[in-house]
Amino acid sequence: xxxxxxxxxxxxxxxxxxxxxxxxxxxxxxxxxxxxxxxxxxxxxxxxxxxxxxxxxxxxxxxxxxxxxxxxxxxxxxxxxxxxxxxxxxxxxxxxxxxxxxxxxxxxxxxxxxxxxxxxxxxxxxxxxxxxxxxxxxxxxxxxxxxxxxxxxxxxxxxxxxxxxxxxxxxxxxxxxxxxxxxxxxxxxxxxxxxxxxxxxxxxxxxxxxxxxxxxxxxxxxxxxxxxxxxxxxxxxxxxxxxxxxxxxxxxxxxxxxxxxxxxxxxxxxxxxxxxxxxxxxxxxxxxxxxxxxxxxxxxxxxxxxxxxxxxxxxxxxxxxxxxxxxxxxxxxxxxxxxxxxxxxxxxxxxxxxxxxxxxxxxxxxxxxxxxxxxxxxxxxxxxxxxxxxxxxxxxxxxxxxxxxxxxxxxxxxxxxxxxxxxxxxxxxxxxxxxxxxxxxxxxxxxxxxxxxxxxxxxxxxxxxxxxxxxxxxxxxxxxxxxxxxxxxxxxxxxxxxxxxxxxxxxxxxxxxxxxxxxxxxxxxxxxxxxxxxxxxxxxxxxxxxxxxxxxxxxxxxxxxxxxxxxxxxxxxxxxxxxxxxxxxxxxxxxxxxxxxxxxxxxxxxxxxxxxxxxxxxxxxxxxxxxxxxxxxxxxxxxxx
Amino acid sequence: xxxxxxxxxxxxxxxxxxxxxxxxxxxxxxxxxxxxxxxxxxxxxxxxxxxxxxxxxxxxxxxxxxxxxxxxxxxxxxxxxxxxxxxxxxxxxxxxxxxxxxxxxxxxxxxxxxxxxxxxxxxxxxxxxxxxxxxxxxxxxxxxxxxxxxxxxxxxxxxxxxxxxxxxxxxxxxxxxxxxxxxxxxxxxxxxxxxxxxxxxxxxxxxxxxxxxxxxxxxxxxxxxxxxxxxxxxxxxxxxxxxxxxxxxxxxxx
Numbered sequence: 056x057x058x059x060x061x062x063x064x065x066x067x068x069x070x071x072x073x074x075x076x077x078x079x080x081x082x083x084x085x086x087x088x089x090x091x092x093x094x095x096x097x098x099x100x101x102x103x104x105x106x107x108x109x110x111x112x113x114x115x116x117x118x119x120x121x122x123x124x125x126x127x128x129x130x131x132x133x134x135x136x137x138x139x140x141x142x143x144x145x146x147x148x149x150x151x152x153x154x155x156x157x158x159x160x161x162x163x164x165x166x167x168x169x170x171x172x173x174x175x176x177x178x179x180x181x182x183x184x185x186x187x188x189x190x191x192x193x194x195x196x197x198x199x200x201x202x203x204x205x206x207x208x209x210x211x212x213x214x215x216x217x218x219x220x221x222x223x224x225x226x227x228x229x230x231x232x233x234x235x236x237x238x239x240x241x242x243x244x245x246x247x248x249x250x251x252x253x254x255x256x257x258x259x260x261x262x263x264x265x266x267x268x269x270x271x272x273x274x275x276x277x278x279x280x281x282x283x284x285x286x287x288x289x290x291x292x293x294x295x296x297x298x299x300x301x302x303x304x305x306x307x308x309x310x311x312x313x314x315x316x317x318x319x320x321x322x323x324x325x326x327x328x329x330x331x332x333x334x335x336x337x338x339x340x341x342x343x344x345x346x347x348x349x350x351x352x353x354x355x356x357x358x359x360x361x362x363x364x365x366x367x368x369x370x371x372x373x374x375x376x377x378x379x380x381x382x383x384x385x386x387x388x389x390x391x392x393x394x395x396x397x398x399x400x401x402x403x404x405x406x407x408x409x410x411x412x413x414x415x416x417x418x419x420x421x422x423x424x425x426x427x428x429x430x431x432x433x434x435x436x437x438x439x440x441x442x443x444x445x446x447x448x449x450x451x452x453x454x455x456x457x458x459x460x461x462x463x464x465x466x467x468x469x470x471x472x473x474x475x476x477x478x479x480x481x482x483x484x485x486x487x488x489x490x491x492x493x494x495x496x497x498x499x500x501x502x503x504x505x506x507x508x509x510x511x512x513x514x515x516x517x518x519x520x521x522x523x524x525x526x527x528x529x530x531x532x533x534x535x536x537x538x539x540x541x542x543x544x545x546x547x548x549x550x551x552x553x554x555x556x557x558x559x560x561x562x563x564x565x566x567x568x569x570x571x572x573x574x575x576x577x578x579x580x581x582x583x584x585x586x587x588x589x590x591x592x593x594x595x596x597x598x599x600x601x602x603x604x605x606x607x608x609x610x611x612x613x614x615x616x617x618x619x620x621x622x623x624x625x626x627x628x629x630x631x632x633x634x635x636x637x638x639x640x641x642x643x644x645x646x647x648x649x650x651x652x653x654x655x656x657x658x659x660x661x662x663x664x665x666x667x668x669x670x671x672x673x674x675x676x677x678x679x680x681x682x683x684x685x686x687x688x689x690x691x692x693x694x695x696x
Numbered sequence: 697x698x699x700x701x702x703x704x705x706x707x708x709x710x711x712x713x714x715x716x717x718x719x720x721x722x723x724x725x726x727x728x729x730x731x732x733x734x735x736x737x738x739x740x741x742x743x744x745x746x747x748x749x750x751x752x753x754x755x756x757x758x759x760x761x762x763x764x765x766x767x768x769x770x771x772x773x774x775x776x777x778x779x780x781x782x783x784x785x786x787x788x789x790x791x792x793x794x795x796x797x798x799x800x801x802x803x804x805x806x807x808x809x810x811x812x813x814x815x816x817x818x819x820x821x822x823x824x825x826x827x828x829x830x831x832x833x834x835x836x837x838x839x840x841x842x843x844x845x846x847x848x849x850x851x852x853x854x855x856x857x858x859x860x861x862x863x864x865x866x867x868x869x870x871x872x873x874x875x876x877x878x879x880x881x882x883x884x885x886x887x888x889x890x891x892x893x894x895x896x897x898x899x900x901x902x903x904x905x906x907x908x909x910x911x912x913x914x915x916x917x918x919x920x921x922x923x924x925x926x927x928x929x930x931x932x933x934x935x936x937x938x939x940x941x942x943x944x945x946x947x948x949x950x
Contacts, residue, residue, distance in 0.1 A: 109830040124751065125817050127857055128759045144837065180831070187833035189826045189886045191850035198840025216850060222758055223853060230825035237821040245814065268806055297753040331726045336734055337755050438756065441781050442728075507830045556741040558734070602746045607707070608807040610749055611741055 059314065061666060061681045064468040065169040070687050071151075074173045077469065078512055082519040089114035092518050093277040093526050095262055097249045097304055099126030101221070101499060102482025103283030104228035105506030111235030113511060118275055119232065119241055120264055122248040122299065122613075127229045130285060130297040131502060134221025135342035135435065137203060137213035138185075138499040140178035145202055149210040151175045156688060158497060161207040161387050162462070162490020163640035163656060164690050165317070165664070167683060169469060170487045177508040178500050182214055184507060188227040191216055203431075205495035206343055207387035207695075213496040218342055218434045224499055228506070244275075248613065250541045252280060252308045252478060255533040259478035260526065263537040265545075267613065270606040272538050272545075274529035278521050279477045279514060282308060283506070286461035286483040288321060290625045291573070292565020294458035295327055295340040301617035302624045305465050305484050313473040314666040314679060316466035316486035318624070319632035322493055322641045323574050325391035327457030328442055329411040338457040339442055341414070341435055343495040346384045348419035348428065349452070351375050351391070353403040353412050363405070363413055363451045374398060374412075382695040389492040389641045389654075390695060392456035396574050397652070411453030420448065456574060460498060462489040462641065463631070466666040466681070470513035471505060474666075477517060481505035486664065491640020545605050548615045553598030557615040560595045564588065564618070564625055572629050577645040581633040585626055589673060592622040623672055630667070630676065637661040649692075658690050697723050697789035701736060703748045704796045709804050715794075716748075729772070729782040730755060730762065733795075748795075749808040755780040757920060760856030763863070764809045765796040770860035770918040778858060778920035798859050800868035802905040813859050815905035816873060823897035824877045826887050839885050852879035854921040864918035867907035872915040874902045875931035876923050882934060889946065892938035899935050 066077040084092070092115050096107050099121040107119045123129060141154040154175040159166060186192060186200070193201040193215050202211040216223040235241040246267040253261040253274065261276040287302030288294040309315045326345060327338040352373045354366055374394055376383045386394075395412050398404065405411050420428050425448060429436070436447045443453070465473045465480035467487050472479050482502040489497065527533060571584035595618065603609040638647045638654035639661070647655045664681040698721045706713035720736050727735075730752050737747030752762035762779040766772035771779045774786055787793065795809060803811040841849075853876070861872035878895055881887040887894070909928060916925045 105830075112829045123753070124761065124813055125857065127817075128753055128761045130754060130759070133754045133756055133758050142836070180833075182836045183833040184828065184830060186836035186839070187826065187828040187886055189849070189881050189884050191846050191853050191880065191884070192836075194841055194843050194846040196843050198842050198846075199837050216853075219758065219854065222856075223850075226853065230820060231828070231830075233817065233821040234825045234827065236817075243817070245817075297759065298755060299753050332724060334724065334727055334731050334735060336728070336731050339756050438781075441777070441783070444783075444785065511830070554742060556738045558738055600741055600744070602741050602744060608749055608810065609746075611747060 059474060059668065059679055061466070061679055062468060063167060063681060064470055065167070066469065070168060070172050073169050074176055081513060081516040084515040084519050084522070086114055088522060090116065091522070092116060093118065094279050094281065094514070095120065095275050095277040096281045096283055097262065098129065098283035098285060098484070099123065099229070100129035100131035100283060100285055100482060101225055101228055101502030102506040103129070103281070104225065104232045105503050106281060106283060106481060106510050107241050108228060108231035108235055109507050109511045111232070111238070111240035114240070117235070117241040118244065118277065120244045120247050120249055120262070120275065122246060122267060124246055126232065126243065126245070127226060129225060130300055131225045131499070132222045133297065134499055135218045135340065136205065136344040137215035137220045137496040138181065138224065139205070139212050139494070139496045140182045140214060140500065141175055141212060142179055142182060144200060145211045147210045149212050153210065154178060154212065157208050158488070158494060159490070159688050160693060161494040162492055163693055164490065164658070164662065164685065165639055165683065166488055166490030168685060168687055173509065174488050174501060174504050177504045180508060181500060181503045185224055185227050188231060190223045190227045193217065203344055204347055204385060206346060206385045206391065207494040215344065218344070218432060221499060224503065228503070249304050250307065250616070251537050252311050252475070253533050253537045254311050254475055255527055258476045261529065261534060263534065263541050265541065268608050270604070270609070272542050274534040274538060276526040276529050276534070278518055278526055279479065281479040281481060281510065282465065282484050283481045284484045286464070287624060288458040288461050290564065290621045290628060291458040291568045292561050293330060293335060293338050293569070295324060295338050298337065301620065303617050303620045305480065306620045306624045308465060308473065308475065308478060310669050311475060312669070313475050313478060314466040314668055315463070315627060316664050316666045317463040317631065318628045318667065319572065319635065319642055320462035320491055320640060321458055322388055322460040322462060323392045323456045324388055324459035325395055325456050326414060326454045328439065329406055329408065329453055329455035331408070339438065340457065340459065341439060341452060341454060343388065345414060345432060345435060348431070349384065349414040349416050350418060351384055351412055351414055353398050353405060357402045363415070364417070364449070379695045386695045387492055387494060392574055393643060395456055406453045411455050413451035414454045415451035416447065417451070458569070460493055462486065462491065462493055466664065470516060471510055472517065479510060479514065481510055491642055544616070545612065548599065548612065548619065549601050549605065551596065551599050551601070553600050555598050555600060557599055557601070557611060557618045560591060560599060561618045561621065563591055564621060567591070568625055572632055575643050575645055576632050578633065581629050584629040588622065588626045588629065595619065595622055627667060627676060631665055634665060634678065635661055656692065662690070697725070697784065697787070699723060699787060699790070700792045702792060702794045703808070705748060705808050706805050708807060723784050725785040727784045728755070728780065729784060730780050732784055749810045751810050752780050757781040758856060760858040763798060763858040763860055765798065765863060767794050770798070770863040771920050775917070776920060776922040778856070798863035800862045800906070802862060802868060802870065803859055816857050816859065818905070819870070819874055819898050819901050820877065822901035823890070823894040824881065826881055827890060841884055845883055849880045849883050852876045852923065852927055855923055856921060858920060860918045860920060861915035862906060864914040865907070866912055866914065867910060869909040870902050870906040871909040871928045871931065872919060872923060872925060874898050875927040878931050878934070879927040891934065892941045892943065895931060895934040896938050899931065
């Protein structure tokens with residue numbers, strides 16, 4: 056396998072012509088032939104559902120596999136703030152090039168120019184498409200679309216549906232897919248969890264899945280397989296992800312030869328509600344949009360005991376406004392999270408566990424009135440009060456950084472194909488567009504860009520060569536081998552019959568990850584993390600307890616399989632973080648900083664995508680580098696001052 | 697605090713059910729209801745007893761995956777709250793809490809507190825969309841939507857598809873769910889071409905799975921998104937109109 060050559064297949068031509076050149080050069084499948092193809096899509100979030108709907112509309116036969124009870128539950132639904140597009144409806148100087156530039160810069164120059172430009176280019180089509188679907192976007196009184204600002208940008212380009220933009224966009228994509236289900240072009244398998252990719256003669260030919268209700272292990276066969284299975288931030292146990300989000304699909308693809316790119320690039324979002332105690336099962340995000348009107352501060356006195364509304368202006372440190380006057384409270388997420396961490400580390404944290412900073416709306420309420428604030432953020436304020444029992448209209452919110460998104464993922468070329476021919480990765484499951492840090496309101500943009508506009512155009516290039524071939528039957532030896540491997544792993548988990556629940560190991564893993572592979576990383580800590588993860592993994596395989604059997608609805612078994620994979624994936628995250636001895640985006644190596652303590656990139660040695668090849672559990676993976684070439688932006692040290 | 701759980705256990709759709717009693721001890725006020733369940737279940741696993749099955753995912757009240765009857769109320773008795781948003785500070789030391797699955801023919805039990813809500817997907821597939829093949833949309837600002845319309849469309853679109861409305865209804869009717877989706881799509885200009893076909897298709901599919909609405913209004917009280925039953929009235933009006941509307945004249949203003 057080590058003869059892998061990473062070919063990103065970036066099209067020829069100037070940046071702004073690459074995507075149209077690609078669409079002209081790619082081979083097409085004629086409309087009458089599309090019905091001869093079977094495409095498997097795993098995951099029904101924004102990327103998966105929009106791809107299924109669009110491929111179905113084009114005439115392909117699509118199989119949608121989701122472990123949820125309904126495709127509408129996928130975690131895209133929880134995205135709050137909004138979706139970016141370069142419409143320039145606000146006449147404030149936005150353009151496709153500016154959105155491209157902001158995204159490349161926001162990602163700290165660790166993403167591929169051509170992919171990011173294409174993303175900016177199709178962003179406008181996404182808004183058109185979703186508005187036509189009836190997505191209830193926020194509007195001005197004249198009936199036209201409204202925008203707000205997000206971190207890392209000096210223009211207003213974020214479209215939103217109150218604080219539930221992800222929900223509304225996902226429902227739009229889900230409904231478009233539902234239409235294709237009714238028309239028979241998409242076949243839906245719910246409560247069905249993909250557990251392995253089947254590779255035959257070097258191509259992805261299908262998947263093995265477990266029916267979560269009956270436990271039946273079964274195979275699905277197709278001409279191509281698309282993973283739209285989201286991110287792996289639950290490796291930290293406590294994150295803003297949903298309880299079931301996991302890395303199993305991408306990890307098992309990786310074990311079959313798909314390279315994993317930049318696994319250490321995780322985003323720690325600055326504005327989540329602080330954790331309160333050990334039992335906590337997840338962290339709840341408070342949308343970045345709140346930083347439009349909220350001001351972040353801590354008391355200047357470490358031993359402050361007064362209620363925040365009693366602390367006079369002069370005794371507050373608005374540390375983001377102080378350190379980054381140009382962007383103020385709207386610096387990108389990685390910068391805001393690290394600045395907050397500095398305040399906790401120095402002892403300025405607020406709240407009972409001293410693990411928060413204030414996000415204060417008093418000034419905005421004074422300026423705009425409570426009604427306006429309620430209209431903009433009412434549902435978020437309500438969510439906050441429900442969880443903390445505090446009223447944010449009266450006292451400032453307390454917020455804390457939380458793992459939120461993974462920029463890393465399966466390596467894909469410009470066509471979104473992994474290093475296994477016929478296996479695609481779209482949305483958060485791939486690594487392609489966000490570099491070292493994702494800007495707010497760009498995840499929804501990327502998921503829908505991949506699903507509605509990119510994959511449906513690029514997949515034909517691969518499929519056209521297979522015209523006239525049938526999918527391999529599911530009783531073929533390749534599938535039987537895959538089914539047996541899945542069954543064996545399940546039997547092994549049940550047979551361990553130890554004393555600790557899968558959740559116990561997940562929590563322990565999370566503690567290691569947040570401490571050593573979190574907001575700040577260093578060589579000693581990462582080495583410690585690797586040995587600690589290995590120890591936990593061994594302990595898991597000796598002492599985990601899985602009750603019940605495979606042949607029934609068994610949530611403990613589901614969880615155990617996911618934790619087993621996290622215990623392997625987490626090691627790769629630490630190895631990647633150890634390899635990259637520079638700070639960039641969300642990856643902050645304490646050894647690499649400027650005299651002022653800001654992140655210091657090392658373009659000479661690390662302007663590459665680190666794509667890792669699997670060599671066995673516990674074995675050293677092989678590093679392949681995709682050198683990043685910047686022809687349209689100048690690499691500069693990121694500054695938001 | 698310490699509370700006692702009486703949990704409905706049922707091994708499969710056809711199996712007989714029973715209540716089992718579990719003690720939840722040392723529960724903190726700050727804990728969410730589902731975190732309390734996690735703790736009880738984790739202890740059961742470590743004792744080698746199969747934990748009770750319960751659905752949840754986002755745990756922030758938006759995915760609609762969670763939803764059980766708590767002391768006879770869908771999602772418990774706190775207004776406008778999904779099960780995952782319920783906190784133990786709303787309970788008291790010594791309480792006995794009864795946990796049951798949604799009870800409705802349209803939602804067969806899979807196991808314990810987990811039910812099959814696929815019937816909701818069937819209703820959406822019947823017509824809960826606006827037909828707009830990818831790539832064919834006009835510029836988003838070509839079709840203005842008055843702010844008041846956009847706002848009320850959002851109120852309807854806030855539905856999370858959890859099924860509490862059905863569970864609350866003495867007739868197990870799904871009018872609130874169906875009408876919320878219909879209202880969102882039928883109120884905006886983009887939804888007009890398919891408006892009447894949509895209402896007929898969705899209502900007729902709904903009736904294959906669920907009972908009839910007799911205006912009890914329990915659904916509105918149980919809805920974690922406080923969706924109003926006004927939408928049911930709108931749906932009924934459109935359904936009647938659809939029976940008379942000449943589709944060939946839809947291009948004309950009234």
